[in-house]
Amino acid sequence: MAKYFMEMNGPLLGEVEISGSKNAVLPIMAAAILTDEKCEILEVPELRDVDVMCQLLRSVGAEVKCDYEIGSLEIIIKEILAEEAPLELVKKMRASNLLMGPLLAKTGRFKIALPGGCAIGARPIDLHLKGLHALGANIKISENYIEAQAERLVGAKIYLDFPSVGATENIMMAASLAEGVTILENAAEEPEIVDLANFLNKMGAKVKGAGTDTIKIEGVKSLHGAKHGVIPDRIETGTFMVAAAITRGDVLLKNVVSDHVKPIIAKLIECGVEVIDSDEGLRVRATNNELIAADIKTLPYPGFPTDMQSQFMALLATVNGPSVIIETVFENRYMHIEELNRMGAQIKIEGRSAVVSGGQKLHGAQVIATDLRAGAALVLAGLMAEGTTEIAEIYHIERGYADFVGKLTKLGANIRRVKA
Ligand code: UD1
DSSP: OOEEEEEOOSOOEEEEEOOBOHHHHHHHHHHGGGOSSOEEEESOOOOHHHHHHHHHHHHTTOEEEEETTTTEEEEEOSSOOOSEEOHHHHTTOGGGGGGHHHHHHHHSEEEEEOOOSOOSSOOOOHHHHHHHHHTTOEEEEOSSEEEEEOSOOBOOEEEOSSOOHHHHHHHHHHHHTSBSEEEEESOOOOHHHHHHHHHHHHTTOEEEOBTBSEEEEEOOSOOOOOEEEOOBOHHHHHHHHHHHHHTTOEEEEESOOGGGGHHHHHHHHHTTOEEEEETTEEEEEOSSOOOBOOOEEBOSTTSBOGGGHHHHHHHHHHSBSOEEEEOOSOTTOOHHHHHHHHTTOOEEEETTEEEEOOOOOOBOOEEEOOSHHHHHHHHHHHHHOBSEEEEEOTHHHHTTOTTHHHHHHHTTOEEEEEOO
């Protein structure tokens, strides 16, 4: 299995182009199931998760043409040949559960293995199932599978106990082909939800209110093909912003939506980093500054994203002063702490909080990427660590960062991908 080897380097300097959003493209790909016409998706990032979603779509009968050179995907599903997502694929990616809503709406049934993906807490899918049940699905859960069936789907009023991103997306997709109106309350407000709603509306759906906590979906009889470019990845954006800050560098990020990274900008400014938003992009400069600590609490959008918690923790380990991080979205999302501590960080877990001593000089070590964002945090720490950092299980990182090594190298990082 491949590993990353890194050496400490000076400040990252230069420009980086941010790729299309992983969390936007995955539900948009799943939504292609809702029509038998061709869908064309642009700004597609070259990622393992996108490969897995291509395989999942092929397994239910899709013809998928993927051209990463130009970042385009063409999906056409003339006939659904199977309503079942194979276990070996579902195990690789939790977002496989995004097939549930579209399959149910298009064929009246689905059978899906219980989901896999990052090992960050229990991550149940009860809210997805409650929503689909409210639309008329009979759901049967066995040891390894979830099966659902519906004669027809009928719009309903659904309140989510927590604004789950995946549940909001599944319900939006299923309700688009249901009879009548669905009102989804306490819905997730993430930019990826808005991007999916825009795609569905291009397909002929009637979705209003995406990006607020109440989404209204007026069901239509059928949907048609559509062409859509996905939004830039706000977590990749945030990761490169922190990469600039942790190396005390100066980086211009291109292809970004600064509104989507407001909480990250605010926290970096609180730490003493300069962030300049211009027509060219977002410039993150920490060359002249003594950085200081800031506390963080993760929340659903527009709060501070849980997907940036580990990368910020790496930064906070290196700045002056202690800080407290509170993870409220996922339990057990602190597996990177043990690995960061092996690199010289001083971080303690106290209940759902992590206390970061700050001001540490990091050193290289052999560490393991336990999940996607934990892996990104280790790469960021490796940029600042004295000696060699060796990161194993990097397939987690490659699930969600397109050409991470290439982009970092262009900014001056010493990082190599070595195949075992
Ligand atoms: C999505 C993102 C992921 C991000 C997360 C939160 C994708 C492909 N992934 O994941 O990168 O970290 O949003 O911003 O878009 N929950 C339940 N029951 C459910 C569903 C969720 O209790 O039925 C809980 C989860 O266990 C978790 C919280 O709700 O504690 C948030 O999960 P959710 O918003 O659903 O995240 P995902 O859609 O899985």
